[in-house]
Amino acid sequence: MAVLGVGMTKFGKHPDKSLVDLFAEAFYEAFEESNIELKDIQALYYGNFVGEMTDGSGNLSGFMADEIGLRGIPAIRYEGACASSSVAFREAVRAVAAGYYDIVAVGGSERLYTAGTEIGTRALATAVDGVYEITAGLTFPGVFALAARLYSKKYEIPLEELREMMAMVSVKNHRYGAINPKAQFYGKLGDLKVEDVLNSRMISSPLTLLDCCPMTDGGSAAIIAAADLAEELVDTPVYVRGTGQSSAGGLFRQKEDIIRAIPRRKASEMAFKEANMTPKDIDFVEVHDCFTIAEIIALEAMGFFEYGQGCYAVKEGVTSIDGDLPVNPDGGLIGKGHPVGATGVSQVYSVVKQLRGEFKENPVKDAETGMTDTLGGDFGTLVNIILSVHRR
Amino acid sequence: MAVLGVGMTKFGKHPDKSLVDLFAEAFYEAFEESNIELKDIQALYYGNFVGEMTDGSGNLSGFMADEIGLRGIPAIRYEGACASSSVAFREAVRAVAAGYYDIVAVGGSERLYTAGTEIGTRALATAVDGVYEITAGLTFPGVFALAARLYSKKYEIPLEELREMMAMVSVKNHRYGAINPKAQFYGKLGDLKVEDVLNSRMISSPLTLLDCCPMTDGGSAAIIAAADLAEELVDTPVYVRGTGQSSAGGLFRQKEDIIRAIPRRKASEMAFKEANMTPKDIDFVEVHDCFTIAEIIALEAMGFFEYGQGCYAVKEGVTSIDGDLPVNPDGGLIGKGHPVGATGVSQVYSVVKQLRGEFKENPVKDAETGMTDTLGGDFGTLVNIILSVHRR
Numbered sequence: 167m168a169v170l171g172v173g174m175t176k177f178g179k180h181p182d183k184s185l186v187d188l189f190a191e192a193f194y195e196a197f198e199e200s201n202i203e204l205k206d207i208q209a210l211y212y213g214n215f216v217g218e219m220t221d222g223s224g225n226l227s228g229f230m231a232d233e234i235g236l237r238g239i240p241a242i243r244y245e246g247a248c249a250s251s252s253v254a255f256r257e258a259v260r261a262v263a264a265g266y267y268d269i270v271a272v273g274g275s276e277r278l279y280t281a282g283t284e285i286g287t288r289a290l291a292t293a294v295d296g297v298y299e300i301t302a303g304l305t306f307p308g309v310f311a312l313a314a315r316l317y318s319k320k321y322e323i324p325l326e327e328l329r330e331m332m333a334m335v336s337v338k339n340h341r342y343g344a345i346n347p348k349a350q351f352y353g354k355l356g357d358l359k360v361e362d363v364l365n366s367r368m369i370s371s372p373l374t375l376l377d378c379c380p381m382t383d384g385g386s387a388a389i390i391a392a393a394d395l396a397e398e399l400v401d402t403p404v405y406v407r408g409t410g411q412s413s414a415g416g417l418f419r420q421k422e423d424i425i426r427a428i429p430r431r432k433a434s435e436m437a438f439k440e441a442n443m444t445p446k447d448i449d450f451v452e453v454h455d456c457f458t459i460a461e462i463i464a465l466e467a468m469g470f471f472e473y474g475q476g477c478y479a480v481k482e483g484v485t486s487i488d489g490d491l492p493v494n495p496d497g498g499l500i501g502k503g504h505p506v507g508a509t510g511v512s513q514v515y516s517v518v519k520q521l522r523g524e525f526k527e528n529p530v531k532d533a534e535t536g537m538t539d540t541l542g543g544d545f546g547t548l549v550n551i552i553l554s555v556h557r558r
Numbered sequence: 559m560a561v562l563g564v565g566m567t568k569f570g571k572h573p574d575k576s577l578v579d580l581f582a583e584a585f586y587e588a589f590e591e592s593n594i595e596l597k598d599i600q601a602l603y604y605g606n607f608v609g610e611m612t613d614g615s616g617n618l619s620g621f622m623a624d625e626i627g628l629r630g631i632p633a634i635r636y637e638g639a640c641a642s643s644s645v646a647f648r649e650a651v652r653a654v655a656a657g658y659y660d661i662v663a664v665g666g667s668e669r670l671y672t673a674g675t676e677i678g679t680r681a682l683a684t685a686v687d688g689v690y691e692i693t694a695g696l697t698f699p700g701v702f703a704l705a706a707r708l709y710s711k712k713y714e715i716p717l718e719e720l721r722e723m724m725a726m727v728s729v730k731n732h733r734y735g736a737i738n739p740k741a742q743f744y745g746k747l748g749d750l751k752v753e754d755v756l757n758s759r760m761i762s763s764p765l766t767l768l769d770c771c772p773m774t775d776g777g778s779a780a781i782i783a784a785a786d787l788a789e790e791l792v793d794t795p796v797y798v799r800g801t802g803q804s805s806a807g808g809l810f811r812q813k814e815d816i817i818r819a820i821p822r823r824k825a826s827e828m829a830f831k832e833a834n835m836t837p838k839d840i841d842f843v844e845v846h847d848c849f850t851i852a853e854i855i856a857l858e859a860m861g862f863f864e865y866g867q868g869c870y871a872v873k874e875g876v877t878s879i880d881g882d883l884p885v886n887p888d889g890g891l892i893g894k895g896h897p898v899g900a901t902g903v904s905q906v907y908s909v910v911k912q913l914r915g916e917f918k919e920n921p922v923k924d925a926e927t928g929m930t931d932t933l934g935g936d937f938g939t940l941v942n943i944i945l946s947v948h949r950r
Contacts (some may be wrong), residue, residue: 184689184917210805215617218610218681223688225607228821228938232807238824241805241939242645245635246618253634257649264656289610296615297576333652415603415624429620432630546620547633 167394168403171200177384177503188275188385210241211258213274214507216289219335221469245450247293252510252549273387274507293543295416307370310457321474330502332458333363333459343501350503384505427467429548450492452513453542513538560788563592569776569895580667580777603650605666606899608681612673639685641934642901643694645942649917665779666899685935687808699762702849713866724754733895756768776897778904790883802828819859821940844905845931905930
């Protein structure tokens with residue numbers, strides 16, 4: 167299976183664009199570079215998290231398909247919180263691999279910035295357990311604040327030392343977001359200092375505002391085809407080499423395992439196995455940095471660093487664009503923005519552009535294989551995807 | 559592919575049971591009759607429509623998997639309004655057919671009765687187009703009231719005459735619901751008269767209260783396995799012979815086509831083709847009678863009657879339990895209840911029980927092949943499933 171084309175809207179605030187508008191804009195960018203006709207697309211896999219709450223809109227996949235010109239095709243909406251469109255992407259790839267379809271469209275859209283802080287915060291909170299956790303007042307900055315404190319305690323790293331390294335993640339990702347024209351913070355916050363992050367408004371101790379990704383509106387899309395067909399259609403197909411998915415219950419079920427991110431360990435092992443690769447084969451990654459500590463946890467669970475060692479990677483420059491493992495060269499969720507249902511396929515967008523050599527603003531040198539990592543909720547849903555310019 | 563086991567909660571009001579509790583109860587009923595161990599289940603396909611709005615709960619599939627003892631497996635939440643768990647069922651079947659899994663669990667749960675009329679009505683309205691239709695005040699009784707009037711006009715059947723035949727659908731389905739112990743109206747409304755329906759409270763003219771299905775809490779589940787494996791595990795596997803799915807945009811995009819239900823025509827043709835069957839091969843159906851007129855429209859689009867003729871079927875007794883094509887012998891949505899995300903797999907439950915000869919209260923004589931029909935929104939999502947005791 168291979169990606170023919172990718173598209174995404176600029177991430178940011180789009181009060182005048184509906185969920186359909188945002189997806190359609192991304193879809194047509196992907197469609198234009200795929201050298202196909204609309205009638206060639208046989209199914210739609212669409213990810214959205216909380217359209218019901220932000221836009222009063224559910225049952226969205228049919229509306230998406232119809233309004234972009236794909237009337238009547240099977241159209242499925244996936245919801246796995248922040249991993250919604252990554253789940254959609256993985257299922258789309260597997261449907262094509264099984265021979266059910268030759269060409270399918272995939273993507274997502276979300277309108278959280280326009281929804282405003284109150285509705286947005288309530289909506290995001292639905293991704294944690296609804297019975298025991300939301301009712302106890304747990305929201306996402308709370309989840310990752312707990313994770314940061316647990317990380318500090320368990321790995322015996324003084325909290326102030328950890329906070330500085332977390333701040334370096336924010337500095338790095340904002341630096342890359344500021345030069346990505348599709349990013350929410352394009353042209354902004356590129357010269358952030360560690361002190362700025364440490365001294366910004368406290369959200370949920372020890373996380374400050376600049377440890378957190380923003381609320382975002384946006385859309386993303388990709389067109390997927392069988393590999394042989396892709397080679398006929400486009401000059402540089404990007405192959406889907408492996409995918410993995412796993413799940414978890416609420417935080418109260420995972421307890422201290424949260425900083426080991428067991429579902430991510432399982433999902434990434436599944437993806438590596440399918441790709442017949444190890445972490446050493448990955449040239450760069452786009453990981454789910456919803457908060458600075460989340461990037462550190464992600465890299466460890468994916469096997470790039472030992473547990474308790476990921477925090478030093480950013481400090482030592484390993485995860486910078488010219489390091490051994492560039493992480494989030496598109497700015498990540500922190501710098502690029504996080505329109506939840508669109509985020510997963512926007513990571514695919516960035517990886518595909520890098521592998522094609524089209525990510526001119528912040529290119530990863532000699533990149534041949536990249537990987538995405540998308541986290542839904544507090545590990546309820548976890549998806550990893552490995553993409554490469556090499557078919558096998 | 560075959561169904562090993564099925565389960566469902568009693569449909570009705572369950573204020574003390576969470577979405578997880580409802581699904582778990584249905585799941586364990588299905589699991590108990592499947593002769594497998596928990597570790598044999600490799601993935602979960604879960605349908606829910608509006609957990610975010612009724613329970614503040616999204617990202618539900620991981621929580622479901624974890625709490626029923628399936629920690630870490632890939633778990634996907636499907637949302638296609640009222641067809642949510644039918645979409646999940648179809649995708650589960652296709653994943654097993656492709657060889658990705660040997661055994662998977664599928665099902666759904668919803669809490670609309672407990673949510674109350676205001677939240678419930680708002681939540682249900684999110685299944686119509688969110689930009690042009692909800693904002694114009696369109697809710698579901700409105701959609702099907704328009705459909706009934708269009709049906710009357712287009713097929714030149716006086717509205718009062720049509721209303722009487724619609725009322726007969728309600729009488730029939732309530733009669734069957736009243737004898738189904740799992741139904742919301744078990745023991746109730748079994749001796750309804752046509753006049754009772756016509757004279758009940760007007761909801762959206764010409765639909766009265768008894769033309770409408772109720773708000774319901776409930777859960778449903780099924781275990782699916784590869785056919786060879788199923789034959790080793792259970793005495794009476796029920797084979798999935800064909801499935802189909804299609805989509806549509808909002809009502810303003812379908813216009814007068816709504817009473818021809820084009821997505822249903824496409825989806826059922828897809829299912830018949832895959833099963834190598836025609837409507838004549840189907841012994842009985844469980845169709846999506848969210849309103850009385852909806853049952854009539856469904857039967858026509860599925861090919862059982864000509865357009866404009868379905869309304870006479872109920873009058874002539876064709877759709878009664880002893881007619882040529884029993885329709886909704888479990889009471890349908892009107893008599894059994896409609897816990898949206900659970901409805902599709904509850905139809906599968908009823909068909910499986912009938913085919914195994916276990917639906918003692920209202921058995922379809924000599925039933926060998928049955929079909930389900932589930933409608934999401936105003937045709938945004940449409941799924942048909944054909945099940946049979948015969949493998950081929």
